[in-house]
Amino acid sequence: FHAAGGRRHAETLAPALEFLVAQTGHEASDLAGIAVDIGPGLFTGLRVGIATAKAMAHALAIPVVGLPSLDLVAFPLRYAERRIVAALDARRGELYWATYWPVPGGVQRDGGFRLTPPDELASELLAEPTDTLVVGDGAHRYADVLGSIGGVELADPALSHPAASSLVQLAHARAMREEFVNQSEIEPIYLRKPDAEINWATRHD
Secondary structure (H helix, E strand, O other), X not given: OOOOOOOOHHHHHHHHHHHHHHHOXXXXXXXXXXXXEOOOOOHHHHXXXXXXXXXXXXXXXXXXXXXXXXXXXXXXXXXXXXEEEEEEEEEOOEEEEEEEEEEXXXXXXXXXXXXXXXXXXXXXXXXXXOOEEEEOHHHHHOHHHHOOOOOEEEOOHHHOOOXXXXXXXXXXXXXXXXXXXXXXXXXXXXXXXXXXXXXXHHHHO
């Protein structure tokens, strides 16, 4: 199921969830847990998504699994047999990105999440040359910078965004290991301040 609500996250998310539950023939009370993307990403979408997940988990007294956006983007390439870089457009001329290696059953992140200009990612790829598959909307936004590096290939644009199917697969694996958390423990990964705070600070400087 996919819903495109533009910037109307708060208005569209709850009705979309209600519709989805009804279409499956179940009720919200049948849920045993909730999975949610925790970023990094843009402030408003993350805030609305995580707040909705927390509210549902609290109301239904069920646990939550939070998964990072970049992990979700990298996961479909688990059979790539080469280095994977997941890169999402952070706007303001920057990328959210992380490096992964395929492992049995999935991918393993190598290091933390980064927020840098695309030139800095390009420099790091050049500094550690190896066959690399770069995936995410950031890869295609800055294809002129990243696509010209030897040994670097851009993944299919259809894989550019975190997929619900990846969220379900990774969350299910964690649920089977009982790696749930209480809804109060779920926190978003922003990597930088919201645009409103940045704009305020810029004006006052």
